[in-house]
Amino acid sequence: MNVIRSSFIYSFFTSVSRVFGFLRDILIANFLGTGIFADIFFVAFRFPNTFRRIFSEGAVNSAFVPVYSKLISEKFLDEAKKFAGNIIVIFSAITIIIVIIIEIFMPTFILLLAPGFAFNQEKLDELINTSRIIFPFLIIISIGSIYSSILNANNKFALSASLPIILNLFMILGILYSYISGNNFLLILSWSVILGGIVQIICLIASIKNSKIKITYFSPLITRNTKRFLSLFSTSFFSSGLLQINIFIGTIIASYETGAISYLYYADRIYQLPLALIGIALGIALLPSISKKIQKSAKTEVYSTIEETTKFAILLSLPAAVGIFILSELIVSILFERGEFNSGSTVLTAQALKFYSLGLVAFIFMKIFTPVFFAYENVKPTLYITFFNLVLNTVLSIILFTYMGFVGIAIATSISAWISVVVLYYYLQKNHYFIFSKKILKPTILVLLASFVLGIYIYFFRNYFGEIFISFYIGETIFLLFLVFSSMLLYVFVISFYKPFSYTEIKKVFKK
Numbered sequence: 001m002n003v004i005r006s007s008f009i010y011s012f013f014t015s016v017s018r019v020f021g022f023l024r025d026i027l028i029a030n031f032l033g034t035g036i037f038a039d040i041f042f043v044a045f046r047f048p049n050t051f052r053r054i055f056s057e058g059a060v061n062s063a064f065v066p067v068y069s070k071l072i073s074e075k076f077l078d079e080a081k082k083f084a085g086n087i088i089v090i091f092s093a094i095t096i097i098i099v100i101i102i103e104i105f106m107p108t109f110i111l112l113l114a115p116g117f118a119f120n121q122e123k124l125d126e127l128i129n130t131s132r133i134i135f136p137f138l139i140i141i142s143i144g145s146i147y148s149s150i151l152n153a154n155n156k157f158a159l160s161a162s163l164p165i166i167l168n169l170f171m172i173l174g175i176l177y178s179y180i181s182g183n184n185f186l187l188i189l190s191w192s193v194i195l196g197g198i199v200q201i202i203c204l205i206a207s208i209k210n211s212k213i214k215i216t217y218f219s220p221l222i223t224r225n226t227k228r229f230l231s232l233f234s235t236s237f238f239s240s241g242l243l244q245i246n247i248f249i250g251t252i253i254a255s256y257e258t259g260a261i262s263y264l265y266y267a268d269r270i271y272q273l274p275l276a277l278i279g280i281a282l283g284i285a286l287l288p289s290i291s292k293k294i295q296k297s298a299k300t301e302v303y304s305t306i307e308e309t310t311k312f313a314i315l316l317s318l319p320a321a322v323g324i325f326i327l328s329e330l331i332v333s334i335l336f337e338r339g340e341f342n343s344g345s346t347v348l349t350a351q352a353l354k355f356y357s358l359g360l361v362a363f364i365f366m367k368i369f370t371p372v373f374f375a376y377e378n379v380k381p382t383l384y385i386t387f388f389n390l391v392l393n394t395v396l397s398i399i400l401f402t403y404m405g406f407v408g409i410a411i412a413t414s415i416s417a418w419i420s421v422v423v424l425y426y427y428l429q430k431n432h433y434f435i436f437s438k439k440i441l442k443p444t445i446l447v448l449l450a451s452f453v454l455g456i457y458i459y460f461f462r463n464y465f466g467e468i469f470i471s472f473y474i475g476e477t478i479f480l481l482f483l484v485f486s487s488m489l490l491y492v493f494v495i496s497f498y499k500p501f502s503y504t505e506i507k508k509v510f511k512k
Contacts, residue, residue, distance in 0.1 A: 017161065018273050020168035022335060025269055027175045030339035031185060038340075039261045040123065041186055043114050044130040045193065046265075048137040063232035064149040066375055067225055072153065077214070083225045085217040088146050090226070095142040099135060106132050115252060126186065133190035140197035147204035150213060159207045163200050170196030232379055249394050250409045253401050260406035263345070266336055267352035267410065274320040275363050306434045309368055314447050317364045319491050322455045324357040326462060327483065334476050352410040359414025362421045369424040372433050381427040389420040450494040454487055461486075 028038065064087060071080035102109055106128050110117065117124045148160035174192030178185045208215065254260035324331065329350035337346045373382050393416040400408025428434045461483055 012161075015273075017164040017168065020165050020172065021269070022273075024168045024171045024175070025266065026335060026338075027172060028189075029266065029336040029341040029345075031175065031179065037126075037186060039259070040127045040130055041189060042261055042265045043117075043127060044134050044186075044190065047131060048135055048141060048193075063229050063374065063379075064146065065153050066232070066377055067229050068150065068153045071225065078216075079223075079225060081214045081216040082219040082223070083229070084146070084150055084215045085219060086221050086223065086226050087229060088143060088215070089217060090221060091142045091146060092139070095139045099138055102135055103132055106135070115256075130186050130190050133187070134193050137193055137197050140194075140201055144197070144200055144204055147201070147208060150208060150215070151204070151211070154211065154213060156207070156211060159203065163203070166200050166203065167193065167196035170199070228377075232374065232377060249390075249397060250413065253397055253409060254406050257406055259345070259348070260409075263349045263352050263406055264409060266332065266345075266349045267356055270331060270335070270353055271324060271356040271360055271363075274317060274324070274360060275367070303434055303437070306368070306372060307437060307440060310365070310436075311440060311443055313364050313368055314361070314444055315495070317361045318447050318451045319454050319487070321357045321360040322451045323458060323484070323487060324360070325354050326455060326458045327480065328353040328357065330462070330476060330480055334480055348406075351407050355407060355410035355414055358411075359417040362414065362417035365421045366417060366424065369421065369428060369434075372428060376431070376433055378431065381431070382424075385420055385423050385427065388423065389416050392416045392419060446495065446497075450491055453494055454491050457490055458483055458487055 028041070068080060068083060071077075071083060107124075110124065110128055110131060114127065117127055144163065148163070151160055170192045171189060174188045175185065177183070178188040250264060254264055329346060332350045332353060333343075333346045336349070337343060370382055373379050393412050396412035396415055397409050400412050402408075404411070465479075
């Protein structure tokens with residue numbers, strides 16, 4: 001199964017889960033808006049969710065898959081079973097200890113990560129209580145991320161991509177139950193996260209058994225393979241952790257402006273959709289593919305696979321960034337503007353979304369370039385680059401927030417992402433892991449031109465025909481859907497003039 005086809009499968013199920021995610025956020029926006037209680041939940045939920053990004057989309061997958069894939073490809077199936085079981089046991093123990101420590105010192109932890117809440121004792125107490133309920137989700141995430149990595153390494157991407165559907169369903173049911181029963185929204189929503197996570201683990205275990213993937217849980221923990229994993233993971237964890245600290249820095253700074261955390265959260269949720277569908281999907285599918293090619297010393301195939309992946313990333317991400325930038329206010333309005341989420345919230349959230357969209361292509365490139373280092377089991381460059389990104393983003397965020405408010409955080413995030421992409425590619429070249437060929441120039445130029453045409457089309461229709469649709473019931477939604485589908489048709493039409501992006505070529509990719 002090739003990278004593009006695998007990422008398509010991952011993207012399909014991710015898109016379904018994101019629909020439920022948006023429904024969840026629409027309900028949260030309706031009942032909590034962008035006020036104090038919304039800020040409390042988003043901060044509390046961000047703690048374990050950040051670890052999810054570090055583990056499932058970062059450290060565990062990046063360190064586990066190369067070692068596990070090599071054992072499978074070399075037919076060391078007994079060692080693969082023991083290795084998988086060892087990692088599950090080790091991480092279960094580690095995360096249980098972390099959760100116990102954080103639960104005990106939660107007030108201090110909260111003050112360090114969201115100091116702006118210290119000025120309102122009632123708000124601070126509510127955040128501490130909510131965080132104590134949600135944080136044990138970390139244990140569930142850690143175990144689930146390893147099970148997901150096992151499935152990914154066996155070319156089974158559907159369940160790991162669709163797992164968020166379960167969590168989102170439980171959160172949706174929690175919100176609706178709170179509304180009907182009149183119970184505390186934060187309390188019910190927090191417990192729904194835990195219940196959803198437990199069901200996710202049950203589904204993963206059932207899928208592994210159904211796929212007849214064997215895991216041996218009781219064997220000597222410290223082995224040669226475990227040491228290899230821990231060596232990769234330690235650097236990967238710090239690299240992924242530093243990347244997530246960037247997000248926390250934004251939270252820390254934004255906590256000084258009421259509503260800012262919520263504006264950034266809702267904007268983040270929107271641009272994370274194309275990031276997950278394109279960047280994360282390609283990155284997760286790319287890692288096992290090139291890991292196996294590297295084991296066979298097929299450097300030409302490795303270069304070709306990475307370049308093909310990057311080409312399709314450009315093809316999909318650039319028009320998405322253009323569309324989000326131009327239609328940011330319309331998108332936010334349709335998704336969230338109801339109940340407690342008013343027109344003022346729409347304008348401010350859309351401002352953040354515009355600047356996040358400017359970094360979308362860079363965020364996706366980072367998701368593609370970073371796994372290459374892990375496939376070669378050389379992760380130190382990613383640690384240095386991520387630390388550099390952290391320092392740069394922190395300095396820019398503080399400076400821009402001082403002059404521009406919360407929007408400055410979004411600007412800083414996009415600028416630092418683009419600079420990090422340049423540095424990542426420099427190290428890829430330096431280590432001879434990947435170098436773009438001249439073949440990438442023509443499709444890139446074509447995508448730029450097609451995206452420019454697309455931008456003009458969207459801008460023209462939004463300004464000259466928007467009011468006609470918006471004037472009647474659900475007109476905004478109809479107008480947005482019309483713009484999206486007509487823009488896609490226009491874009492595909494322009495792109496198809498160039499052979500590498502023709503319908504025939506794309507069809508060949510998915511048949512490989």
